[in-house]
Amino acid sequence: xxxxxxxxxxxxxxxxxxxxxxxxxxxxxxxxxxxxxxxxxxxxxxxxxxxxxxxxxxxxxxxxxxxxxxxxxxxxxxxxxxxx
Amino acid sequence: xxxxxxxxxxxxxxxxxxxxxxxxxxxxxxxxxxxxxxxxxxxxxxxxxxxxxxxxxxxxxxxxxxxxxxxxxxxxxxxxxxxx
Numbered sequence: 001x002x003x004x005x006x007x008x009x010x011x012x013x014x015x016x017x018x019x020x021x022x023x024x025x026x027x028x029x030x031x032x033x034x035x036x037x038x039x040x041x042x043x044x045x046x047x048x049x050x051x052x053x054x055x056x057x058x059x060x061x062x063x064x065x066x067x068x069x070x071x072x073x074x075x076x077x078x079x080x081x082x083x084x
Numbered sequence: 085x086x087x088x089x090x091x092x093x094x095x096x097x098x099x100x101x102x103x104x105x106x107x108x109x110x111x112x113x114x115x116x117x118x119x120x121x122x123x124x125x126x127x128x129x130x131x132x133x134x135x136x137x138x139x140x141x142x143x144x145x146x147x148x149x150x151x152x153x154x155x156x157x158x159x160x161x162x163x164x165x166x167x168x
Contacts, residue, residue, distance in 0.1 A: 009128045024152065025131075031151050033144055035134045044093045044128035047109075050119045060117055067115050068108065 001050045004057040008079040010070045011042035045069055048084070057081055085134045088141040092163040094154045095126035129153055132168070141165055 012018045021040040028036040047064075051057035061079055070077040096102045105124040112120040131148075135141035145163055154161040 011128060011130070021129075024129075027152055028148065031148070033148055035144055036148055037132050037134075039129065039131040042128045042130075044095060044126045045105075045108075045123065046095070046126075047123040048121050050121075060119055064112065064115070064117055064120055068111055 001052060002057075003084040004049045004051060004054065004081050005084050006047050006049060006057070006061045006079050006081045008045040008047075008061065008065060008069060008077055009042060010045065010065075010075050010077045011040060013074060013076055016074055042075070043069075049081075054081060054083065085136060086141075087168040088133045088135060088138065088165050089168050090131050090133060090141070090145045090163050090165045092129040092131075092145070092149060092153060092161055093126060094129065094149075094159050094161045095124060097158060097160055100158055126159065127153075133165075138165060138167065 018040050024041065025037060025039040028034060049057045049060055051060060058081055061081060065077045065079065066072060102124045108125065109121060109123040112118060133141045133144050135144060142165055145165060149161045150156060
């Protein structure tokens with residue numbers, strides 16, 4: 001069995017309002033950072049997987065994203081897997 | 085003025101317990117994904133910056149991270165800036 005690490009980014013879909021990001025964009029002005037706009041906030045998830053090869057590890061992460069880590073109705077995800 | 089996009093990952097420090105990640109690690113077992121361990125959950129933030137050059141944009145993002153986006157006592161951050 002090999003060990004892999006995965007880094008997953010889960011973001012709200014572009015079509016969907018991101019109230020947290022909107023609030024942070026507004027706060028930038030109070031910090032003299034009005035050059036910053038369009039803040040969007042999602043989740044960054046790291047994890048480790050034991051699997052025989054990279055294909056199986058990728059499948060497992062795909063399943064984890066769909067079933068638990070992302071709400072695919074409102075969020076999109078991308079991930080990257082590396083062997084440890 | 086040029087436009088840049090930044091992608092920021094804010095993660096709980098390794099020394100600090102991540103109860104959300106722990107809970108998700110536990111849930112993996114219920115989904116027949118017990119090969120997955122050591123889940124850690126942070127934030128992924130994207131934003132846009134107007135600046136004269138990449139150095140100034142980097143400075144602005146650094147300030148935004150320190151003052152607003154990350155709690156440096158409990159979290160670490162890394163970011164990547166690209167010209168749009």
